Amino acid sequence: MAGLRWIWIVLDSCGIGAAPDADRYGDEAANTLGHIAQAVGGLRVPHLERLGLGCLVDLGHPADQEVVGCYGKMRERSVGKDTTNGHWEFVGVVLDRPLPVYPHGFPREIIDPFEQAIGRKILGNRPASGTEILKELGEEHVRTGRPIVYTSGDSVFQIAAHEEVIPPEELYHMCEVARGLLQGEHGVGRVIARPFVGQNGRYVRTDRRRDYSLRFGRTVLDELHDAGWPVVGIGKIHDIYGGAGIGEAVHTEDNMDGVDRIVQWGRRLDQGLIYGNLVDFDSLYGHRNDPIGFARAVEAFDRRMPEILDALRYDDVLIITADHGCDPTTPGTDHTREWVPLLVWGPRLKTGVDLGARDTFADIGATLAEAFGVPAPQVGMSFWKEVRG
Numbered sequence: 001m002a003g004l005r006w007i008w009i010v011l012d013s014c015g016i017g018a019a020p021d022a023d024r025y026g027d028e029a030a031n032t033l034g035h036i037a038q039a040v041g042g043l044r045v046p047h048l049e050r051l052g053l054g055c056l057v058d059l060g061h062p063a064d065q066e067v068v069g070c071y072g073k074m075r076e077r078s079v080g081k082d083t084t085n086g087h088w089e090f091v092g093v094v095l096d097r098p099l100p101v102y103p104h105g106f107p108r109e110i111i112d113p114f115e116q117a118i119g120r121k122i123l124g125n126r127p128a129s130g131t132e133i134l135k136e137l138g139e140e141h142v143r144t145g146r147p148i149v150y151t152s153g154d155s156v157f158q159i160a161a162h163e164e165v166i167p168p169e170e171l172y173h174m175c176e177v178a179r180g181l182l183q184g185e186h187g188v189g190r191v192i193a194r195p196f197v198g199q200n201g202r203y204v205r206t207d208r209r210r211d212y213s214l215r216f217g218r219t220v221l222d223e224l225h226d227a228g229w230p231v232v233g234i235g236k237i238h239d240i241y242g243g244a245g246i247g248e249a250v251h252t253e254d255n256m257d258g259v260d261r262i263v264q265w266g267r268r269l270d271q272g273l274i275y276g277n278l279v280d281f282d283s284l285y286g287h288r289n290d291p292i293g294f295a296r297a298v299e300a301f302d303r304r305m306p307e308i309l310d311a312l313r314y315d316d317v318l319i320i321t322a323d324h325g326c327d328p329t330t331p332g333t334d335h336t337r338e339w340v341p342l343l344v345w346g347p348r349l350k351t352g353v354d355l356g357a358r359d360t361f362a363d364i365g366a367t368l369a370e371a372f373g374v375p376a377p378q379v380g381m382s383f384w385k386e387v388r389g
């Protein structure tokens with residue numbers, strides 16, 4: 001007999017309004033989904049609406065769906081508003097010190113040994129948009145073979161290189177070298193490989209991106225994995241946790257490929273957790289200040305939801321949430337400190353329960369632990385009994 005399964009999907013960057021402490025981040029005006037809904041004159045997402053999204057954020061048109069999901073919103077307790085903080089908090093680790101950021105680039109004490117170890121000088125070394133910096137330095141990189149190092153408002157060390165100049169495997173090795181150097185005081189949340197292809201003026205980044213995260217502590221994923229439950233990470237989930245607690249890593253090309261994989265695993269896994277991150281909302285639209293593209297991508301996800309729902313079995317639980325905002329309509333291209341949606345649905349679960357405004361993203365981890373009978377994280381309040389009835 002098949003056991004319990006969860007399908008848990010993180011819609012990267014799909015925040016639903018300024019968090020109570022957004023002023024500390026300069027994000028008082030942020031509302032990612034609300035503003036993209038306005039930008040397109042109403043967001044058409046009937047399946048997310050049925051799960052309760054319209055009860056959490058104004059979708060720009062009158063509610064016209066019966067709500068069958070359980071719905072709430074969660075605030076982040078960790079300091080920061082990056083993917084790393086958000087995902088680690090989900091599974092019970094709150095980061096209470098800010099991860100280091102480098103508004104003036106990385107210091108010589110990092111760059112010198114990095115250049116020495118990889119045997120090349122670097123270009124860049126400053127905060128930049130990943131697509132803009134290719135326009136500025138891509139040609140020089142191709143000519144000189146020097147990798148482009150850049151950061152952002154987040155705690156990230158990013159290395160961009162043309163695939164024909166520095167093959168991805170070599171780029172990954174450079175990232176591992178950087179990860180080794182970026183520890184302690186300089187322990188950035190993530191080192192990210194940013195391979196690209198194409199000709200000058202038309203450079204495009206490829207799906208061979210890889211993230212190298214720090215491991216911050218034991219999580220509910222470790223508990224599940226150690227208790228023998230299969231844990232399948234889809235998209236960048238494996239990278240975000242540095243592989244900790246992830247039994248099977250499935251890398252994806254884009255959101256639609258991510259949904260394909262979620263559905264495939266949903267049809268074949270007997271029990272355990274299918275945990276996916278869909279990153280296009282963030283990387284293609286949020287950071288690029290493209291509200292219309294963002295809206296179309298959310299609608300495209302919604303159109304695939306029947307396939308996901310169809311893959312669910314009687315005992316299954318579907319959770320949909322986000323890890324932070326990235327409001328494409330506010331100034332700047334960085335993430336935004338927002339509430340995130342918590343949508344929960346399952347054939348056996350209660351319908352239409354308002355789960356309220358929750359104090360931490362770790363409520364998901366606490367619920368996961370209770371549902372699967374593994375030790376609960378130190379933070380987070382389970383909502384299992386509220387949805388289970």
Ligand SMILES: O=P(O)(O)O[C@H]1O[C@H](CO)[C@@H](O)[C@H]1O
Nearest residue numbers: 128129130131152154156287
């Ligand atoms: O501008 P690009 O390279 O897409 O970088 C973005 O991607 C990084 C990781 O998500 C963020 O910190 C943001 O700056």
Ligand SMILES: [Mn+2]
Nearest residue numbers: 012013083323
């Ligand atoms: Mn993210």
Ligand SMILES: [Mn+2]
Nearest residue numbers: 282283287335
């Ligand atoms: Mn991002």
